[in-house]
Amino acid sequence: MSHDNRVHVRKGDMVAIISGKNKGHKGRVLRVIPDKSRVVVEGANVVKKHQRRTPKVMQSGIIEKEAPLASANVMLFCSKCDRATRAGTRQLENGRSVRACKKCGEVIDR
Ligand SMILES: [Zn+2]
Known part of the structure; x- marks a missing residue:
């Protein structure tokens, strides 16, 4: 298993967005893209996309x-x-x- 320090959250983590237009939003991390230091958060930064018809879709x-x-x-x-x-x-x-909240010690990893 590789560990990447550039992204401090993991898939499945509950996160809060602290800046940008989605500030204040809370959701689960759906995907982590370590190469780009980016994450996909459930319900955040939703964009409309054109979906082309493919054999799958x-x-x-x-x-x-x-x-x-x-x-x-x-x-x-x-x-x-x-x-x-x-x-x-x-x-x-x-x-x-395991990871735990620095303030109250609540364990984050299950
Ligand atoms: Zn806490």
Whole structure:
């Protein structure tokens, strides 16, 4: 497994958007694009796209799709603190190290 420090969130993380036109939006990370330091967040940065008819896609027309946004614009969202937060690392009793909210210690990794 490769680890990339350029993107501080992972697929499935709950994040809050902290700047740009989607500021304040919360959603799950659908996709991480480490090469471009970008993430796709559920319901954020939705753009209308023209869908061409292909053998796979039977219907053509305009679809709405989340476009990637800069990972620097998102922060992990802690449901316990109810705010955007930074993640620290916490060692569990079994030796596994997980990400946890720096403020309240709530474990982020499941
Ligand atoms: Zn917290």
